[in-house]
Amino acid sequence: MRNDEKLGTAPLGRLMLSLALPTVLAQLINVLYNVVDRIYIGHMQGDGNLALTGVGVTLPIITLIAAFSAFAGAGGAPLAAIELGKKDERKASLIMGNSAWLLVFFSIVLTIGFLIFKIPILYAFGASSKTIAYANDYITIYLLGTIFVQLALGLNAFISGQGAAKAAMLSVLIGAVINIVLDPIFIFALHLGVRGAALATVISQFVSAVWVVSFLKSKRSVLYLKLVRPDKSLILKIAALGIAPFVMQSTESLVTITFNTGLQRYGGDLYVGSMSILMSIMQLIVIPVNGITQGVQPIVSYNYGAGNRLRVKETVIRLVSVCLLGTLILAGVAIFCPGIYASMFTNDAELVALTCRIMPIFFLGIAIFGIQAACQATFLALGQAKVSLFIATLRKIILLIPLALILPKFLGVKGIYIAEPVSDVISVIVTSVLCVITLKRIFSEMEDKS
Secondary structure (H helix, E strand, C coil), rough: HHHHHHHHHHCCHHHHHHHHHHHHHHHHHHHHHHHHHHHHHHCCCHHHHHHHHHHCCCCHHHHHHHHHHHHHHHHHHHHHHHHHHCHHHHHHHHHHHHHHHHHHHHHHHHHHHHHHHHHHHHHHHHCCCCCHHHHHHHHHHHCCCCHHHHHHHHHHHHCCCCCCCHHHHHHHHHHHHHHHHHHHHHHHHHHCCHHHHHHHHHHHHHHHHHHHHHCCCCCCCCCCCCCCCCCHHHHHHHHHHHHHHHCCCCCCHHHHHHHHHHHHHHHHHHHHHHCCCCCCCHHHHHHHHHHHHHHHHHHHHHHHHHHHHHHHHHEEEHHHHHHHHHHHHHHHHHCCCCHHCCCCCCCCCHHHHHHHHHHHHHHHHHHHHHHHHHHHHHHCCCHHHHHHHHHHHHHHHHHHHHHHHHHHHHHCHHHHHHHHHHHHHHHHHHHHHHCCCCCHHHHCCCCCCC
16 A cells, blocks of 8 residues: 555554654754754853854854745655555645745855855854854855755655655755764864854755655656646745744744844844754754644645545544643653753853743644644645644734733843743633634535545
């Protein structure tokens, strides 16, 4: 039986585990691209803390590049999976081809644009005279590999979208292993510092991109990747659905800018460094949950396309339960044992103490964030572009950024950290209500069609 056919017939519990586990592992491995770099950089002799802060300043650019890959990949993959559920493989492959065209276009624009304006952008993102050199060295090399990042991340969604979760995991695993091996060689043995960390990342992403493209052009893939003439109607459909994951990821850049500039103003480099650590830990908590949602999402899309209402409903219920349990456990460690995470990134006692003091407050709302992650993935899987876009903008643009600007005026630097849990709790409540309303409507429509 082909991977896509199993999405509609295999026992649900076993199927969810078989798809979610490799995707979770892939997401955790993917975090290593950034986290391992920072661990090594933070332990560099001399100016390790300044180097860590400088690399942290580049995070908005890196996040924005990944957001464009999500625009094309996460926007197109659910649509392709729905078409597979309808048994229309030709249209599914055509959707993937148009997504690939978008990825190449984005790569060219992003590389040229950021290389030209990188210095003023880095200062706007919170760099100081002490950290700008490290930030510039890292991002200059990273930008030269933008095309590899776009293809590796964007097209990998179409591998997992057809139910080939293990192959999707391997594409990430291969790159991560290369990155981990090359990091200490380039950073310490060859004395390249942050430039070595960036070079290791670019090489690893190149290998991942080659793997992804090779798989999608092989007989192992249900979808076949080839050059296509851009189809305006398909690109508009991809864009309508892809705008939500794009906003979710790109606004991480705005959040980081807001946090870093506010922390620089009210605290200084030490506080910016603490946020670099907190955002890395945030990835360790959220990424496994996102892995679960990405692994299970093809089941929802495929069965929605096939008109199997009961299987869609049962999948969504299980997805919400598992994601909530995941964030409760992972955020609980950060809240009650912050030292476990903080000491991973630096040996500086002052920075560790500050991070441990702030961490329980910062991650309080993330404990229930699994509900929102599951609901957001469900909206995408069902092709619900409008509600998905609203949820994507609610947490960060409507709530988090304004709160991070307002609260420090009354609470000082602590207000920036408090903005995170307040926005998380409110957005989870609103998302839960919208999810129930939207699913009732969709299930009613599916029942009428059957």
